[in-house]
Amino acid sequence: xxxxxxxxxxxxxxxxxxxxxxxxxxxxxxxxxxxxxxxxxxxxxxxxxxxxxxxxxxxxxxxxxxxxxxxxxxxxxxxxxxxxxxxxxxxxxxxxxxxxxxxxxxxxxxxxxxxxxxxxxxxxxxxxxxxxxxxxxxxx
Amino acid sequence: xxxxxxxxxxxxxxxxxxxxxxxxxxxxxxxxxxxxxxxxxxxxxxxxxxxxxxxxxxxxxxxxxxxxxxxxxxxxxxxxxxxxxxxxxxxxxxxxxxxxxxxxxxxxxxxxxxxxxxxxxxxxxxxxxxxxxxxxxxxx
Numbered sequence: 001x002x003x004x005x006x007x008x009x010x011x012x013x014x015x016x017x018x019x020x021x022x023x024x025x026x027x028x029x030x031x032x033x034x035x036x037x038x039x040x041x042x043x044x045x046x047x048x049x050x051x052x053x054x055x056x057x058x059x060x061x062x063x064x065x066x067x068x069x070x071x072x073x074x075x076x077x078x079x080x081x082x083x084x085x086x087x088x089x090x091x092x093x094x095x096x097x098x099x100x101x102x103x104x105x106x107x108x109x110x111x112x113x114x115x116x117x118x119x120x121x122x123x124x125x126x127x128x129x130x131x132x133x134x135x136x137x138x139x140x
Numbered sequence: 141x142x143x144x145x146x147x148x149x150x151x152x153x154x155x156x157x158x159x160x161x162x163x164x165x166x167x168x169x170x171x172x173x174x175x176x177x178x179x180x181x182x183x184x185x186x187x188x189x190x191x192x193x194x195x196x197x198x199x200x201x202x203x204x205x206x207x208x209x210x211x212x213x214x215x216x217x218x219x220x221x222x223x224x225x226x227x228x229x230x231x232x233x234x235x236x237x238x239x240x241x242x243x244x245x246x247x248x249x250x251x252x253x254x255x256x257x258x259x260x261x262x263x264x265x266x267x268x269x270x271x272x273x274x275x276x277x278x279x280x
Contacts, residue, residue, distance in 0.1 A: 001167040004189045005145045005196045008224050010270055018268060025241050025267075026226070027141040048226065049144045051191055056145045079269035081221040084148050086166070086188065101165050127165075128158060129219035130150055 001094065002086040003053035006135040007045065007114075009083040011073050015042050015062035022046050028058060032115045040068030045114050054087050054137040059114060083121070083131035091118045091136035098122060098134070110136070141234065142226040143193035146275040147185065147254075149223040151213050155182050155202035162186050168198060172255045180208030185254050194227050194277040199254060223261070223271035231258045231276035238262060238274070250276070 012018040022028045028046035035042050042064055045057045061082060063071035073082055088094040091110045099105050104123035113119030116138045124131040152158040162168045168186035175182050182204055185197045201222060203211035213222055228234040231250045239245050244263035253259035256278045264271040 002188050005148065008145065008148060008221075010268065012268065021268065025238070025243065048142050049191075049193065051189075053189065056196060077269075080264075081148075081224065081270055084221065098165070103165065124220075128150065128152060128161065130221055 001097070002088060004051060004087040005056050006054065006085040006087040006117075006133075006137065007057040007059040008081060009059045009061055009085065009131075009133070010080065011070050011077075011082040012060050012062050012079050013074060015044060015060055018060045018062075019044050019046070022058060022060070031055070031057070034114065035064065036112070036114075037064075038111060039070070040065045041070050043114055059085070083133055085119070085133035085135045088134050088136055091120055091134050094134045094136075095120050103127065141237070142228060144191060144227040145196050146194065146225040146227040146257075146273075146277065147197040147199040148221060149199045149201055149225065149271075149273070150220065151210050151217075151222040152200050152202050152219050153214060155184060155200055158200045158202075159184050159186070162198060162200070171195070171197070174254065175204065176252070176254075177204075178251060179210070180205045181210050183254060199225070223273055225259070225273035225275045228274050228276055231260055231274050234274045234276075235260050243267060 031047045033044040041061045044060045048056045061070050103126040107120035110118035118136045120134045122132045171187045173184040181201045184200045188196045201210050243266040247260035250258035258276045260274045262272045
């Protein structure tokens with residue numbers, strides 16, 4: 001069902017500082033950066049490795065508002081791992097499969113994700129405490 | 141420097157129950173299961189996708205002792221994402237690079253990891269609040 005680990009989302013307080021850190025310390029490369037107004041985050045995708053099904057990335061997330069989900073996460077937990085995202089070929093089909101299995105999908109219609117992907121989040125209470133995202137990447 | 145996301149480690153209370161959940165809901169396959177006495181965990185590796193550099197996995201971790209690192213994590217946070225592990229070709233070289241960069245490497249000599257890999261953890265206070273592991277997999 002899943003083609004890869006598309007990314008691991010990491011909540012950070014200062015995106016620019018964290019980007020420089022990941023570039024310098026881990027040698028990762030920024031492949032996209034954008035503000036996602038809907039999710040109230042300023043985000044950057046850093047490539048770990050590319051593959052035939054799409055890449056695996058670290059996604060750094062700085063909230064644009066303190067009362068956003070990532071803002072609240074930072075206030076509660078501090079910086080750290082926020083979610084895991086799996087690549088799928090067909091996000092609508094994956095949403096339907098998850099919903100049929102009894103998992104609450106927070107986005108019944110896919111939302112806009114990084115790099116023009118189409119994404120959906122599932123309720124972490126239904127996925128063992130792990131906020132989990134489905135990602136259909138743009139084919140390249 | 142990193143060849144892939146080798147795995148995301150997830151702390152769980154009941155390994156067998158969580159394995160069945162990931163198999164049923166996400167269609168993942170168990171490729172290894174073992175008790176790591178040194179880390180006081182009963183762990184399973186579930187393959188997300190395989191690649192030329194090695195696979196990407198979800199690693200489920202059930203503590204064998206409540207006073208172990210994963211046991212303490214569960215007591216504080218409940219079930220959830222525990223660490224991220226990046227694949228490297230040469231773990232000794234990666235340890236040296238990280239140490240030179242000023243990151244505290246908790247294992248100056250590689251330890252035994254899942255599937256006979258050689259691993260080292262870095263101090264999460266030096267890696268933006270994210271417990272980060274280096275993994276040199278056995279070549280196959």
